[in-house]
Amino acid sequence: MPEGDTVWMAAKRLDAALAGGTVTRSELRVPRLATADLRGRRVLGVAARGKHLLARLSGGLTLHSHLRMDGSWRVFAAGERWRGGPGHQIRAVLATEERVAVGYRLQVLDLLRTADEEGVVGHLGPDLLGADWDPDEALRRLLADPARPLGSALLDQRNLAGIGNVYMAELCFLARTTPWLPVGELNAPERLLTTAKRLLEANRERPDRTTTTPTTPGARGSRLHVYGRAGRPCLVCGAPVRHADESHGTPGRERPTYWCPGCQRGPAPSGGPRPGGGRRPAGGR
Known part of the structure; x- marks a missing residue:
């Protein structure tokens, strides 16, 4: 999508x-x-x-x-x-x-x-690329259901408009948490919204979406950290990126989810990191 x-x-x-x-x-x-x-x-x-x-x-x-x-x-x-x-x-x-x-x-x-x-x-939340962007309102909506998994909350366009499955996976990676973490347990959620806006603004004028930077450890030309990279080594810690089918999104239109079990803390499907597990990579936030 x-x-x-x-x-x-x-x-x-x-x-x-x-x-x-x-x-x-x-x-x-x-x-x-x-x-x-x-x-x-x-x-x-x-x-x-x-x-x-x-x-x-x-x-x-x-x-x-x-x-x-x-x-x-x-x-x-x-x-x-x-x-x-x-x-x-x-x-x-x-x-x-x-x-x-x-x-x-x-x-x-x-x-x-x-x-x-x-x-x-009219049902949409604040638009990350729109004149109506209101980070305080977006944060209020995102945290309205603290028990909801972070990935599903980010994909819900009623919370904030513009995030799809690619950005969901990448934002969770940059926040160093799995998409299954209850959104109410996310540290510094306002920082996540700032990152989301920065990434969408940086990519809106270019055809090849990029969330890595020239200083990303091990990037080697990769444009994304985890999305679409199942089985390949994480750019930061080297652990194989994991993939779960149809785990987040609107019921009936769930999307596949990608994450790194080494870098991202929190709950995950069987075989992923234990809640609170994983190691924090150097430079992680």
Whole structure:
């Protein structure tokens, strides 16, 4: 599932391509919107809210989409061949005289009144990349259920918007705790939120997400500490990175979890570190 920085970048790309232009072609290829015609409307702008995309049009309409697991918006010059997948995967086409935006594999696509946007994004917590970012409110929401596992609390967009599975795993590693630690037991949770914002801001302008730094011990060009590195040695302590399937996230849409049993303290599935176990690497926080 795309993270908040990916959606922010998509919104920026769509806004640069469409904002200020007049829609000359519109196709919404989902049954309930098949008869909608947006031609003649001016594109006022495209914004991201957490992992949601909001394309605002004149006349008080908003085209709302969510990329979910593998959706994407591609932008092409007028007359350019579309590349992004087979035609049957296209769910939306929005074009001006100069640019064409094509939405592939969009599992969520709605047309609503701009005044009603809160109906689809009003439940979200403070947006890590938004003007509404409020660290105190995000902290309050994150700690509202102290017994909840940290990983699940971070993935819950009602607490703070923009963190996906990659950042969840990486943030837990940087906090030196496992994703199963009750969030109420986390030391300095405000520091975790500061790190989350710093990482998303650092990555929103670049295509290759990176959470390591040139000074990360043993990085050797690796961009991530633990995510996607199951069985490979931890960059810091050398212990094999562990992996658990479908352990965090919304019921029915759980995500795999990655962690280092040597660096991260706290509870973990069978075979992982004991609560309070593991050794703290040099320079750990």
